[in-house]
Amino acid sequence: MKQVMHISWEYPPWVVGELSQELKSLLPEIAKRVRTILVVRGDRDWVTEADGIRIFECASSIRSSPHILAYIHALNIDLLRGASKAIHEGGDVPVVHTHDWVSGLAGVYLKACFGAPLVASVYTTELTRSKALGSLLNMGIFDIERYYFNRSDLVVIKSLEMKEHLEENYGLESGKIALARSADELMEAYRRLQE
Structure with missing residues (x-):
């Protein structure tokens, strides 16, 4: 594997929730092991x-x-524009690793257009956040998540409870899910894509 491209809607100084700090801790560790693009x-x-990270910032159109x-949807088009650039x-199609449903569709598009292997990190889901699909918004987010997770080549999680949740509620097969709580475990998950 020559490089990994991470796609996220937040990274310092863009902070919405905990994802930004999670990536700020993780990505420099990944960059020590493989060429890393954000x-x-x-x-x-x-x-x-x-x-050690090459960062492509994308303005909102x-x-x-x-x-x-x-x-x-508009944000994902902007992220896709940055990823295409x-x-x-770089000249090579990297492993694409998207973080959270918000940026997931950009990864799905890259997989479809370039044949990029797609990794999805799942931290929470609409069902774990809202506890029910009680509104059209909840159902819309759930459908985007399901589409994104099922089109990913590998889904990365941090807990066995999330693995069970994804199998039961999103129909994911156990072999498609990898537990990765550290940079070393994540690199091992990336290697699974190369097998």
Whole structure:
């Protein structure tokens, strides 16, 4: 494996929740082991490097949106634009690793267009956050998650409870799910894709 491209909607200084800090701890460790690219939303289109990571920031093409799901689709197009730029610059199609449902569709598109192996990190799901699919918004997010998880080549989790949850509620097969709580375990999961 030559490189891994991580795609996320948050990374410092973009902080929405805990994902940003999770990635800030993880990605420099991954970068010590393999060439690492990060595609993330930003204030402008910009390429920089930090902690051994080549970072492609993508400005929002749409500044306001009538609905969160419309915004998510527009964001994924922006992330796809940044990822395509990174692939064009680097010359190789990397393993693509998306974090959270918000950026998952960009990974699905990259897999479809470039044949990139797709890894999905799942931290929570709509069912674990809301406990029920009681609204159209909950159902819409659940459907995006299900589509994204099922099209991924590997789904990475941090707990056995999440593994059971994904098998029961999203129909994922056990062999498609990898427990990875550290950079070393994540690198081992990436190696599974090469077998």
